[in-house]
Amino acid sequence: MPRFLSAFLVLLSGLWGQTALAQSAPADLFNFGKNAWCQAGAITTPPMSGVIERERKVLDQALPWFARAIQAAKAKPAGAQQLATELARMAEAGAFTKLDWSGSGSSPAHWQSNLLKNIAISVNVVDVQNGWQAGQREAVIAWGNTVYKSTHYSAWGRKQSDRWPDTMATAAAAYLIWGAVAPDAKAYDEGLKDFDKVARLLKAKSGTGSYYKGKLAKSLPKGWGARIEDKTLGDLVFAAHVAKRQGRDLFNQRFGKGVSLYEAVVGWQSTLFDNDGAAVKGLDLSFLTSQGGERSWAWTEYFVAHFPDDAATQTLREKSARIGAGGYVSQALGPATCLMR
Numbered sequence: 001m002p003r004f005l006s007a008f009l010v011l012l013s014g015l016w017g018q019t020a021l022a023q024s025a026p027a028d029l030f031n032f033g034k035n036a037w038c039q040a041g042a043i044t045t046p047p048m049s050g051v052i053e054r055e056r057k058v059l060d061q062a063l064p065w066f067a068r069a070i071q072a073a074k075a076k077p078a079g080a081q082q083l084a085t086e087l088a089r090m091a092e093a094g095a096f097t098k099l100d101w102s103g104s105g106s107s108p109a110h111w112q113s114n115l116l117k118n119i120a121i122s123v124n125v126v127d128v129q130n131g132w133q134a135g136q137r138e139a140v141i142a143w144g145n146t147v148y149k150s151t152h153y154s155a156w157g158r159k160q161s162d163r164w165p166d167t168m169a170t171a172a173a174a175y176l177i178w179g180a181v182a183p184d185a186k187a188y189d190e191g192l193k194d195f196d197k198v199a200r201l202l203k204a205k206s207g208t209g210s211y212y213k214g215k216l217a218k219s220l221p222k223g224w225g226a227r228i229e230d231k232t233l234g235d236l237v238f239a240a241h242v243a244k245r246q247g248r249d250l251f252n253q254r255f256g257k258g259v260s261l262y263e264a265v266v267g268w269q270s271t272l273f274d275n276d277g278a279a280v281k282g283l284d285l286s287f288l289t290s291q292g293g294e295r296s297w298a299w300t301e302y303f304v305a306h307f308p309d310d311a312a313t314q315t316l317r318e319k320s321a322r323i324g325a326g327g328y329v330s331q332a333l334g335p336a337t338c339l340m341r
Helices: 003-023 057-075 077-093 108-129 136-150 165-181 185-199 214-219 225-245 261-280 299-306 311-323
Strands: none
Touching (some): 057 077, 057 108, 077 108, 108 136, 136 165, 165 185, 165 225, 225 261, 261 311, 299 311
């Protein structure tokens, strides 16, 4: 073997060593063989903008568009071709790549992570349906890479250490799936690291807001304890689902002195529903509704799919089936019911 080629292979092995699984895109991250729930609807033109206004209204409208479009693309190959066309059009326009830090609510970095998750799911669905035309996938991956860079707080003048646990969990999910489908080993590794940071905070049965201490706890909006903890666990579940499809079990792994994600979710179930939910009375429970954006309980589909016969998850399965009986979407996580049942 020529010396330069040998040196190149050694370099590659060092760069990709920990995440060899991320080098090849998975065949299908979101198919359990029962996707008849997916509705073959029309894929409309998404609302888009190169510059988002202070309240992010255009991006807020685009996230549910992704959920509907992904569902339609999953239902039939023609839908995947339409989705590929719209993705390429947004990529060409550089949609949602310029945000306003001064806007109210969470940061552009946080919202870029939600966007990256939806782009990544879309790429996987179009891949599976073989819906790309020449040059489209490359353009969308380049767009996603730009969004990936914008998910970092450093891109907006803040430190990564400033992130709240729920934002780190959102990033973990976005990075793991983007790393899997792009593929991008660096993003995948970063997702594992963010997962680790949040998982070290997990408790077997946590009170609302228990992952927020000191200054963080004081800055939580009133009544958000249950909502933000559910959101944090939900993104970790989503990340673990993607990792499991790649051959790595993050559901049962313990990080630091904490408990496993499985134990934390089972404990959270009892926090919500034991004693008629006494532990969360007076708090925002809108995440238990079928349509709730980031607050949607769509993550339960990903969880129970990995524990279909577990007695400890029976309540989750029953609640999930009741909420999602007609199919529902989650703006932040992407569609759930039609892809998982």
